Amino acid sequence: MTTDLTKDTKDEGPQDTPPAAEAVVTAVDPRLLVREEGFAGYVGEFRRKLRSGELGSLPVVVGLIVIGLVFQLRDSAFLGAENLSNLFVTAAGTGLIAVGIVFVLILGEIDLSVGSVSGLAAAVFAVLNVNHGMPEWLALVLAVLSGTVIGALHGFFFARIGVPAFVVTLAGLLGWNGLMLEVLGSNGTINLDDSGLVAGLTNHYFSDVSAAYGLATLSVAAFFLVSWRDSKRREAAGVPSRPFSEVVLRTVALAVPAYAVAWLLNQYKGLPLAVVIFLGVVVALDFVLRRTSYGRKVFALGGSVEAARRAGINVAAIRISVFALSGTMAALGGMFLASQINAANQSSGAGSLLMNAIAAAVIGGTSLFGGRGKTWSALLGVLVIQSIASGMALLGIASAVQYMITGAVLLAAVVIDSVSRRTQKTAGRA
Amino acid sequence: MSATPVLALRGVSKRFGAVQALTDVELEIHPGEVVALVGDNGAGKSTLVKTIAGVGPADDGVIEWEGRPVTVDRPHVAQELGIATVYQDLALCDNLDVVGNLFLGREIVRAGVLDEVEMERRARELLSTLSIRIPSVRIPIASLSGGQRQTVAIARSLLGDPKIVILDEPTAALGVEQTAQVLDLVERLRERGLGVILISHNMADVKAVADRVAVLRLGRNNGTFEVKTTSQEEIISAITGATDNAVTRRKARTAEGTK
Numbered sequence: 001m002t003t004d005l006t007k008d009t010k011d012e013g014p015q016d017t018p019p020a021a022e023a024v025v026t027a028v029d030p031r032l033l034v035r036e037e038g039f040a041g042y043v044g045e046f047r048r049k050l051r052s053g054e055l056g057s058l059p060v061v062v063g064l065i066v067i068g069l070v071f072q073l074r075d076s077a078f079l080g081a082e083n084l085s086n087l088f089v090t091a092a093g094t095g096l097i098a099v100g101i102v103f104v105l106i107l108g109e110i111d112l113s114v115g116s117v118s119g120l121a122a123a124v125f126a127v128l129n130v131n132h133g134m135p136e137w138l139a140l141v142l143a144v145l146s147g148t149v150i151g152a153l154h155g156f157f158f159a160r161i162g163v164p165a166f167v168v169t170l171a172g173l174l175g176w177n178g179l180m181l182e183v184l185g186s187n188g189t190i191n192l193d194d195s196g197l198v199a200g201l202t203n204h205y206f207s208d209v210s211a212a213y214g215l216a217t218l219s220v221a222a223f224f225l226v227s228w229r230d231s232k233r234r235e236a237a238g239v240p241s242r243p244f245s246e247v248v249l250r251t252v253a254l255a256v257p258a259y260a261v262a263w264l265l266n267q268y269k270g271l272p273l274a275v276v277i278f279l280g281v282v283v284a285l286d287f288v289l290r291r292t293s294y295g296r297k298v299f300a301l302g303g304s305v306e307a308a309r310r311a312g313i314n315v316a317a318i319r320i321s322v323f324a325l326s327g328t329m330a331a332l333g334g335m336f337l338a339s340q341i342n343a344a345n346q347s348s349g350a351g352s353l354l355m356n357a358i359a360a361a362v363i364g365g366t367s368l369f370g371g372r373g374k375t376w377s378a379l380l381g382v383l384v385i386q387s388i389a390s391g392m393a394l395l396g397i398a399s400a401v402q403y404m405i406t407g408a409v410l411l412a413a414v415v416i417d418s419v420s421r422r423t424q425k426t427a428g429r430a
Numbered sequence: 431m432s433a434t435p436v437l438a439l440r441g442v443s444k445r446f447g448a449v450q451a452l453t454d455v456e457l458e459i460h461p462g463e464v465v466a467l468v469g470d471n472g473a474g475k476s477t478l479v480k481t482i483a484g485v486g487p488a489d490d491g492v493i494e495w496e497g498r499p500v501t502v503d504r505p506h507v508a509q510e511l512g513i514a515t516v517y518q519d520l521a522l523c524d525n526l527d528v529v530g531n532l533f534l535g536r537e538i539v540r541a542g543v544l545d546e547v548e549m550e551r552r553a554r555e556l557l558s559t560l561s562i563r564i565p566s567v568r569i570p571i572a573s574l575s576g577g578q579r580q581t582v583a584i585a586r587s588l589l590g591d592p593k594i595v596i597l598d599e600p601t602a603a604l605g606v607e608q609t610a611q612v613l614d615l616v617e618r619l620r621e622r623g624l625g626v627i628l629i630s631h632n633m634a635d636v637k638a639v640a641d642r643v644a645v646l647r648l649g650r651n652n653g654t655f656e657v658k659t660t661s662q663e664e665i666i667s668a669i670t671g672a673t674d675n676a677v678t679r680r681k682a683r684t685a686e687g688t689k
Binding site for chain 2: 239240292296300306307312372425
């Protein structure tokens with residue numbers, strides 16, 4: 001019997017006197033995390049986060065700097081405008097796929113089919129456009145939509161039938177690759193129109209210098225206005241807000257790399273269309289993830305499925321939509337990858353693409369354990385992967401070694417993720 | 431205390447296969463009243479709560495809401511009526527912050543965008559009127575202690591402006607200080623004029639905050655007591671079955687043995 005028979009000395013009998021509630025409201029709990037205002041508070045919070053294992057994007061930024069230094073010392077062309085510009089363009093395809101992976105990882109699931117889906121989408125586009133003469137834009141839309149449908153199908157099997165996502169997408173990895181080979185037919189390679197829409201995805205540059213600087217200015221200004229307005233609204237509502245000095249500081253922190261990259265791109269061919277689209281997608285999906293109730297639901301599912309269900313969230317619908325998004329992004333990324341080689345062939349979406357996309361998301365700081373992640377991690381992660389690939393190609397290192405190094409980097413990223421999660425747990429933050 | 435109960439159960443029965451889990455159970459909750467629902471394991475407390483919360487509708491009997499009979503066959507029906515349930519496992523998302531958890535599933539949206547500022551303001555307001563003290567409304571739930579999580583879960587149930595709050599063993603896993611915080615909160619709910627159904631195994635808690643105690647035994651009412659005028663022993667004997675139970679039988683046996 002669990003009933004407590006012992007007399008409690010605390011509160012016996014009726015409770016007529018109201019508790020001292022009013023007095024408590026004003027009293028400040030000594031354990032409250034009061035952040036100091038201004039710069040000192042910023043540094044203080046940063047150190048506290050580091051100690052409790054919330055590393056965020058720090059390891060990847062450090063990694064990028066190290067990679068940059070190492071390759072620059074071996075070959076001075078590495079940090080040159082041409083190489084970096086090409087690096088950004090080739091990163092877009094894998095990066096787009098990685099953005100979709102980020103969503104799936106936040107759910108705490110995995111999508112192993114993205115490589116095959118991207119290859120299939122390229123094949124679908126090539127067959128519709130080249131073999132059947134369908135207008136490019138329509139073929140492009142249908143190819144991307146085929147990714148959406150495939151993703152939704154994976155989501156359906158996972159969410160409604162209850163097959164583990166790992167298995168569903170593993171089946172997809174093989175199955176969609178087979179379908180791609182079937183669609184491509186006996187030729188095996190279909191060349192695309194080299195002056196067409198899809199070719200332009202990676203070979204179109206806005207050569208006017210004002211394009212790159214304009215985009216940088218626009219981003220910085222938008223960032224400043226949004227954070228300033230947010231800060232003012234918070235102040236008006238009486239909740240903690242960033243002081244103006246901090247808003248300025250953060251804007252400057254964004255402006256420096258933005259203008260540096262813009263300047264760099266202008267040294268070569270100008271602002272690549274691929275970079276604009278990739279950045280646009282990252283920003284748009286970041287907005288969806290952090291600022292809409294849909295994104296909040298995705299995070300909630302990554303935290304606790306049961307809690308989400310009880311809160312009235314349609315768990316199956318969210319899961320299906322996330323896999324559909326992952327399929328869509330895979331197909332879109334596939335179009336960029338096809339654009340780079342100007343063809344759809346039997347090796348489209350094969351090789352290390354899947355691993356690179358997942359590695360990019362994880363290296364950038366999205367947790368494999370679900371519930372934590374940002375679309376920006378896809379951008380940072382894919383830069384790491386692509387820098388390594390580009391640097392090694394520059395130095396003429398064999399792809400065998402490249403695979404091993406990329407594998408080691410992925411392992412390192414997962415180790416950081418696991419260790420930081422453990423630190424967070426002991427610090428009571430996960 | 432008003433004359434019409436906000437929630438009344440009349441002759442509620444529930445059957446699971448061969449088990450009669452509830453038989454003709456009666457229960458009344460008035461506004462501004464804390465009713466403790468006690469009973470031994472398997473007495474039917476959880477089953478009764480599920481019939482009220484719409485998770486497991488009753489087979490027989492009537493549920494009256496503010497005097498008129500209603501059908502509560504789904505959880506959201508109960509929520510719309512104004513019945514909020516805080517389950518023992520709390521159901522919070524560890525990775526979301528306090529604000530995110532409070533408003534999960536009913537986010538405040540302004541022009542399609544989450545209105546974080548308004549949600550944070552309302553969260554602070556709510557927590558301060560309930561005198562809930564947590565380090566910050568912007569830290570993940572994972573950083574909070576068990577008692578703080580419990581208070582957040584209770585605060586969340588209040589966002590829908592309920593008239594009845596059902597708390598399933600809110601102090602079961604808590605320390606002394608944290609238990610006191612939760613009991614304070616229960617009293618504040620009563621001051622706000624809410625009806626509270628408090629399920630507990632802990633007689634000290636029940637005596638501390640409840641106005642009335644409804645005892646269930648083997649799926650039937652086994653008395654309702656005014657806390658002020660009832661001793662703990664009377665409640666215990668109602669829970670265990672004063673006349674015929676293992677304790678009295680053993681007493682009788684040992685009395686015989688010593689003869």
